[in-house]
Amino acid sequence: MGTLYLVATPIGNLEDLSARALRILGAVTLIAAEDTRVTRKLLTHFGLHTKLISYFEHNKLARLDVILSALGADDVALVSDAGTPALNDPGYELVRAALGAGHRISPVPGPASPIAALISSGLATDAFLFLGYLPRKSSERKAELAKVAGLPYTLIFLETPHRLLDSLRDLKDALSDRNIALARELTKVHEEIWRGTISGAIQHFSTPRGEFVLVIEGNKGISEGKWTEEQLLNAIHEELHNGETPTALAARLAERSGWPRRAIYNLTLKHDEKRMQ
DSSP, X not given: OOEEEEEOBOSSOGGGSOHHHHHHHHHSSEEEESOXXXXXXXXXXXXXXXXXXXXXXXXXXXXHHHHHHHHHHSOEEEXXXXXXXXXXXXXXXXXXXXXXXXXXXXXXXXXXXXXXXXXTTSSOOSSEEEEEEOOSSHHHHHHHHHHHTTOOSEEEEEEOGGGHHHHHHHHHHHHOSOEEEEEESTTSTTOEEEEEEHXXXXXXXXXXXXXXXXXXXXXXXXXXXXXXXXXXXXXXXHHHHTTXXXXXXXXXXXXXXXXXXXXXXXXXXXXXXXXXO
């Protein structure tokens, strides 16, 4: 029975390929690769000629039997284009199938852009939540962000350059103007790790380039005692009587209450409607 090795590959700097990863990639009889062209370049650089088979999002289920058959005879490695396989890349189904067939799974740790961005962000690393890519549509992004807005954990997302600014605006609406770190081109010549607030990031990245990892401060309100809904409604009632606008009120109370600004804004509108009836 063969072993399925989950081999992390460089996210930019080829020097990050570990000695163990290099040995495994040369020793297995087959490498399942997200893009065989990308992996072939990596193997060629290190003088390896291991057989490759494609394994990506749209053929991952069809390839299971072929890879399991190969595992029945010898060891197989799984790699993604860059970083750690099965972490926001195809691999989960293969790992489950290999385990079900009685094969051993062995991770070969190495580069992972979410972890690299997290540890260099300057934000809390003791508890974090990785959520991969945000949804493409704004309404869906906001719905997903609403689910995690109240959590105290550092949040990690991936984002493409053409959606970055829209996502940052939605992040600001859903989470308020929190501290954030944006990492791009990690381990490469033009590596950049920008730290500041979400509003500052919107101004800084006016023409985004490269793939981004977003590391966002968790909701501090919970650890310091998040307001109950009753406390929040009482504050809204009092401030609206003082003539403050819903937008300004939501922004100010978000900092004090631990509630996301969008949720406060919606509660303010509902309260205002009832008051006018």
